[in-house]
Amino acid sequence: MSWWERAVQVLWPGWVLRVLALVAVWAIAWWLVRHLGGWARRAIGRAKGVTLDERELALVNWGVDALVILTALLLTTYLLNLTELLYGVLTAAGVVGVAVGFAVKDVVANFVSGLFLILDKAVVVGDWVEVGGYSGTVKRLTLRTTALETVDGPVVVLPNSILATSAVVNDSVAERRRVRLPFAVMADQDLGQAAKVLLETAQADARVLADPAPQVAFGEVRDRTVELVLLAYCAPGDWLSLTSDLRRAALEASLKAGVELAVPIRRNL
Structure with a gap:
């Protein structure tokens, strides 16, 4: 051992380095607790269409602080050579954690799912979505639930875990939507005259996109009737009103042209 190494051991014994490391760990933890939680709250609060109440904001702040303090405690046990004690505590905590986990698993699942929805921005307020057998406009998005306003008016509140684990159809993301x-x-x-009437009805509406152009397809033949399907594209926001208006306009135009249309057949083409 060189004289320099011996001098370092005399002037800076191991316990001094450990104390300095502990001071550094808790100083950094204190700074993170002071600033990181507030930063996370502001970042989530600025997310588009996200509505968080004070309880949820406080929960975010508490979760960030708890993560920082837990990390500091783990580093402290390592620096003080208390790893065996840590293993015992973690074993006991694991048993308790399993019991608590079963009790709050749904709450935690919704909370985590809400965080991923906010970060991924897969769904935002104002989007028209279909999920879990429901369809409607997203009116509110929180860490725990998502509220959909259906066409009939009622608001359906869905746990975020459903959106995270189910297939979500978001029609607002696409540039266009098909009317069938x-x-x-x-x-x-x-x-031929019936198909012409349907096609001209679609072409006369300014909401119908020219590209791709509207078209009329011939479908099934049954009970002496032929199925004609009018296909047109529009902006996602016009889909609901255009579907109703085109159906009414097509029926009126067919009567004027002397073509009788029966009740629409609801089948997939």
Whole structure:
């Protein structure tokens, strides 16, 4: 051992280095507790369409602080050579954690799912989505739940775990959405005239996109009727109103043209 190494051992014994390391660990932890929680709250609060109440904001702050303090405690036990004690504490805590985990697993799942939804921005307020057998406009997004306003008016509140584990159809993300309107025409009528009426009805509406152009497809033939399907594309925000308006306009135009349309057949093309 060189004289320099001996001098370091005399002037800076191991316990001094450990004390300095402990001071550094807790100084950094104190700074993170002071600033990191507030930063996380502001970042989530600025996310588009996210609504968090004071309890949820406090929960975010508490979670960040707890993570920082837990990390500092783990480093402290390592620096003080208390790893065996740590193993015993973790073993006991694991048993308690399993029992508590079963009790709050749904709450934790919704909370974590909400964080991922906010970070991924897969769904934001104002989007029209279909999930879990429900469809509607996202009116509120929190860490625990997502509220959908359906076409009929009622608001459906879904746990965020459903959105995280189910297939979500977000029609607002796409640049266009297809309108599909099936009609039934008697086989002995002028099918070409009926298709022309449907096509001209779609072309006359300014909300129908020119590219891709609207078209009329011939579907199934049954009970002496032929299925004609009007296909057109529009902006996602116009889909609901355009679907209703095109159906009404097509029925009115067909009556003027002397073509009788039966009740629409609801089948997939």
